[in-house]
């Protein structure tokens with residue numbers, strides 16, 4: 016178990032008081048706390064998931080894969096962030112965006128409204144990223160990015176790479192050491208998941224010396240298997 020995960024268990028599950036951020040904020044005692052605890056078990060490697068080194072360099076960051084709901088993911092509530100697959104307006108939507116806004120509470124949309132528009136109705140152009148507090152979520156920040164609609168863009172691969180890269184840059188600039196992504200653009204934006212996983216993991220590799228852990232939280236079993244296959248293809252030699 017990593018030091019961060021050990022710290023998580025000591026602070027979250029063994030010490031009774033004070034309540035941790037996610038315990039105070041979830042507002043649905045019992046089931047959600049248990050779910051977050053169970054997720055932390057999985058996130059720490061104690062209850063499933065896969066883990067790969069991002070490069071062979073000493074001290075390189077780690078890539079971790081999980082099945083599950085990204086709104087339950089956290090490491091320490093201070094240097095962790097989840098990434099939202101948002102839309103350009105940044106005022107919430109369906110899919111993972113809706114789940115994140117529901118879990119964060121109404122303060123998140125208020126914070127998003129304060130992000131300046133770069134043109135009417137656009138706070139975050141496709142491929143860019145913005146950061147806000149996380150409110151009721153168990154992490155410290157939400158990084159909002161917009162992936163491409165696969166069939167509408169001439170070069171969706173460039174925009175998807177930009178979305179991952181700009182999220183990781185913003186994380187680094189804000190002292191985030193643990194970051195979790197959903198499968199950006201792989202829902203209603205219909206990006207082919209194998210190609211998406213290759214872009215996601217190769218871009219994470221670029222930040223192997225800047226971020227301690229890059230996590231992917233895959234909601235669907237088939238996406239999880241695709242990400243795992245790609246990680247094995249791209250990263251298994253880093254552990255040798």
Ligand code: ADP
Nearest residue numbers: 084085100110111114197200201202203204234
């Ligand atoms: P996009 O518009 O970028 O395609 P979607 O929200 O439609 O965004 O889907 C992106 C991915 O997020 C999909 O693979 C979807 O299954 C997944 N997803 C939906 N809800 C969650 C969640 N709570 N946690 C993690 N991933 C989720």
